[in-house]
Structure formats: structure tokens, C-alpha cells
Amino acid sequence: MRYVTLFLCGLLFALGLGVSGMTNPEKIIAFLDVTGDWDPSLLFVMGGAVGVNMLFYRLTLKRPRPALETSFVIPSLRKINTRLISGAALFGVGWGLTGYCPGPVVVSSVTGWPSVLAFIAAMLAGMLLFQKLQGEEPRPAGGSEK
Amino acid sequence: MIGLSVAGLFYFNGKILGISNILSELLNPRWHDKDWRLTFVLGLLSGGALLLFLYPPALSHESPRALGILILGGLLVGYGASLGRGCTSGHGICGITRLSPRSLIATAVFMSTGMITVYVTNHLLGWAAG
Numbered sequence: 001m002r003y004v005t006l007f008l009c010g011l012l013f014a015l016g017l018g019v020s021g022m023t024n025p026e027k028i029i030a031f032l033d034v035t036g037d038w039d040p041s042l043l044f045v046m047g048g049a050v051g052v053n054m055l056f057y058r059l060t061l062k063r064p065r066p067a068l069e070t071s072f073v074i075p076s077l078r079k080i081n082t083r084l085i086s087g088a089a090l091f092g093v094g095w096g097l098t099g100y101c102p103g104p105v106v107v108s109s110v111t112g113w114p115s116v117l118a119f120i121a122a123m124l125a126g127m128l129l130f131q132k133l134q135g136e137e138p139r140p141a142g143g144s145e146k
Numbered sequence: 147m148i149g150l151s152v153a154g155l156f157y158f159n160g161k162i163l164g165i166s167n168i169l170s171e172l173l174n175p176r177w178h179d180k181d182w183r184l185t186f187v188l189g190l191l192s193g194g195a196l197l198l199f200l201y202p203p204a205l206s207h208e209s210p211r212a213l214g215i216l217i218l219g220g221l222l223v224g225y226g227a228s229l230g231r232g233c234t235s236g237h238g239i240c241g242i243t244r245l246s247p248r249s250l251i252a253t254a255v256f257m258s259t260g261m262i263t264v265y266v267t268n269h270l271l272g273w274a275a276g
Contacts, residue, residue, distance in 0.1 A: 003182075009163075010192070015197065016151055023207075033261075048148070056153030057244065067157055069160045073162065077248060083229050083230065086230070087228065091227050097215055097218065098216050098220070100219065101165075102166045102235070106165065107205075109191070122224065123224035126222065126225035127227070129225055130229060
């Protein structure tokens with residue numbers, strides 16, 4: 001059963017990204033183009049997602065445990081460090097250059113377009129490179145920060 | 147729908163969603179707990195396939211950028227999300243929901259560098275706005 005909900009949440013997430021225009025890289029670039037022909041609509045997408053999620057997040061936390069698992073996994077990192085800032089900065093440059101970020105591009109991979117597949121291959125290579133170069137930060141109990 | 151999906155994942159499975167985390171942990175040979183991540187990715191891909199049939203406009207636009215730029219951008223996104231421990235979904239949606247200071251800062255930073263990048267590409271270099 002827990003796999004059914006995982007699968008359905010993945011499916012719903014993909015549909016949400018698609019319907020809201022997140023899988024259109026031109027729209028992402030237009031959203032980031034604040035000095036040009038700015039398209040603010042993604043702000044509402046994000047705001048809507050955060051709003052809905054915030055409501056349910058609070059309600060869910062009142063439960064002793066998730067419906068189908070033994071415990072919640074909540075990021076416990078609190079430190080604001082150079083890794084966080086520089087990682088986010090690099091991420092933003094890549095995002096702005098291409099209009100792709102990890103979720104939508106995985107959804108878009110079903111098109112089989114070489115441009116999408118090239119981006120994904122490079123993204124996975126970037127992640128592997130990080131694992132090779134940096135190793136792991138000590139991972140505090142309670143899960144990973146994502 | 148995005149909000150409901152993320153909320154459902156937390157309600158049923160107790161997980162905070164982060165796509166970049168899911169992908170990078172699937173690549174890591176040492177860590178366990180791959181099965182739930184793989185299931186979620188399969189859901190994402192099935193959602194993509196469903197979009198192709200039900201709502202093709204969602205998947206009708208390619209990035210306007212050249213292949214070399216896509217590869218460079220992909221490397222930056224992959225490396226940056228690993229280093230900063232999160233991407234648009236993890237920091238941008240879930241982190242802000244939890245009012246995590248790390249995520250608020252990360253989101254502000256990647257939005258800013260993204261906007262600066264687009265300013266440079268679209269207005270200084272004159273690449274097609276898409």
C-alpha cells in the first residue's frame with residue numbers, strides 16, 4: 001500500500017508540474033526574466049503549492065506517525081553555511097541557463113528529446129561528481145535535508 | 147495538485163519531497179532505501195506519459211538553449227543541488243512550507259542567481275527569450 005501512495009504522489013506531482021507550466025522551460029526562463037517580458041505566473045504556482053502543503057503539513061504533524069509508515073523523516077539540518085549558499089547559487093545559474101530543474105526535466109524525459117536527455121545525463125553526472133569530490137557531509141540522525 | 151502531492155507524501159509516507167535528493171540517492175551505491183525513491187520516480191514518469199496523452203501542450207516546448215549550454219546547465223544544476231542539498235521542490239516548496247531558514251535562504255539565492263543569469267543571457271548576450 002505504501003508503494004501505491006508513493007507512486008500516486010509521483011504521478012500527481014508530474015501532472016501538477018505539467019498542468020501548471022513548470023515543464024515548459026521557456027516559461028521558466030520568462031519567469032526569471034524580471035527585467036524583460038516577465039511572466040510571474042509561476043509565483044502563483046509555487047504559492048499555491050506552498051499554501052496547500054502548509055495546511056496539510058500542520059494537520060499531519062498532529063498525528064503520531066504517518067498513515068503508512070512508522071515515523072516521519074524531517075530534515076534536521078539548521079546550519080546556514082557556504083555549502084548551502086554556493087550550491088543554491090550554482091543551481092540557480094544552471095536553472096537560468098536552461099529553464100530546467102530536476103523535477104520537471106524527469107517528467108519531460110518521456111518525450112525522449114535529445115536536449116532533455118542530455119540535460120539529465122549532465123545533471124546526474126554533476127551529482128556523481130559531487131559524490132566523488134566531496135564525499136558525504138556528516139548526516140545527522142533524522143534524515144537528509146531536501 | 148503539486149501541493150496535494152507533496153502533502154500526500156508526508157501524510158501517508160512521512161517523507162519530505164525533494165527531487166534532487168531522490169535522484170542523487172538513487173545514484174549513490176552505498177545508501178539503502180532506494181525502493182521508495184524508485185517508486186516515486188516511476189510515478190513521475192508515468193505522470194509524464196499520461197500528460198503526453200491527456201495534455202500534450204505541457205510537453206511541447208524544448209529549452210531554447212544550445213546543446214552545450216544544456217550540458218553545462220545540467221552539470222551546474224546537479225552539482226549545485228547536491229552541494230546546497232536541495233532544489234526547487236525540496237527548498238522551494240517543502241522547505242518554505244516548513245519555514246526552514248535554510249530553505250528560505252536557498253530559494254532566495256537560486257531565484258536571484260537564476261534571474262541574474264537570464265538577465266545576462268537574454269539582455270546582455272541577446273539570446274532569444276524563448
